[in-house]
Amino acid sequence: MSDELRAVTNLDRLIHEPARLLIATILSSVASADFLFLQRETGLTKGNLSAHLSKLEEAGYVQIEKTFKGKLPLTICKLTSVGKSALKAYRQQLQSFMEKTS
Amino acid sequence: MKDNFVDVEQRVKRYWFKDGIGELAGGGLFVMLGLFFAGNEWLPSNSLARTLLDSSLILVLISGMFITRWLINLLKTHLTYPRTGYVEYFPSKKNTPSRRTLTAVIAMSVSISMILFGRVTGSFNWISGFTGLAVGVILIMTQAQSGGRKFYILGVFTIVLGLTLSFSGLSEVYSLGLFYGLTGVAAMLSGGLTLARYLRENPMPVEESNER
Secondary structure: OOHHHHHHHOOOHHHHOHHHHHHHHHHHOOOEEEHHHHHHHHOOOHHHHHHHHHHHHHOOOEEEEEEEEOOEEEEEEEEOHHHHHHHHHHHHHHHHHHHHHO | OHHHHHHHHHHHHHHHHOOOHHHHHHHHHHHHHHHHHHHHHHOOOOOHHHHHHHOOHHHHHHHHHHHHHHHHHHHHHHHHHHHHOOEEOOOOOOOOHHHHHHHHHHHHHHHHHHHHHHHHHOOOOOHHHHHHHHHHHHHHHHHHHHOOHHHHHHHHHHHHHHHHHHOOOOOHHHHHHHHHHHHHHHHHHHHHHHHHHHHHHOOOOOOOOOOO
8 A cells, every 4th residue: 555545544444524625624713613604614514413413522623512602502512632632733734645645 | 746735725714704794894994094183183173072082093003903803803703704714814923022022123214214314405395205115015925925916906006096195285284184084994894805705606505604
């Protein structure tokens, strides 16, 4: 197996999934965002987004908290430091793969 | 791929400007400043109202900024977050104590230089032109951050307005009042139209939309 292919197999599959990659990228550019914002930005259904968030939460990449802004109930999602490191590593791996193959 | 990451990040950062509430509230602050300068021009110089007004600029500015911030938060909580979601941005890295001190020192130096320059030239009529340039540059810089062309148009408008008022022959206080008032009205108009479009395009969700 070539080094390039090995690099692809080493990619973090949890982040590599397009919907989760989009969620992680959105959350990396803000301190936090709520469920509705993520749903609108990703275009995912509630059930789908919920499932992806649960996977990210289980891996410790995302922290989810139910709170209120005034009387408005919010499900706030934050990328944890583990999640930030995972996304950074994934982007570096991907960039390095693209440089080697292009 | 890198471009896609950047696109997503920029789109998220532009979300703050999507509803026009910032322009609406900021425009209101400018209108308030315009009324302050207009009052300064219109009220008799020996009246109590004029004396009170003269000594209240700092109060008007500080209370205006607090009210603007409170209003933005209130409107976003009631109009934006239930429709398109809540986002909390990272605190600005530029907002450090040393940066704030530096900004205050620069602002004071600019103010003193402006007063000295006015005394030397014997005229303060250029102040509205200078203010127009400063506000215009800030608005054009905001355009790059927000991605909306309207900030570029507003920036050019304030520059042209400031320079026009500088050469209009009106008194400096009246020019400044007109500058702030008209800039504020323009910003409120732009923000109002943006908000109307935002509300039309994003009706309030009927069902409970924020539950996992």
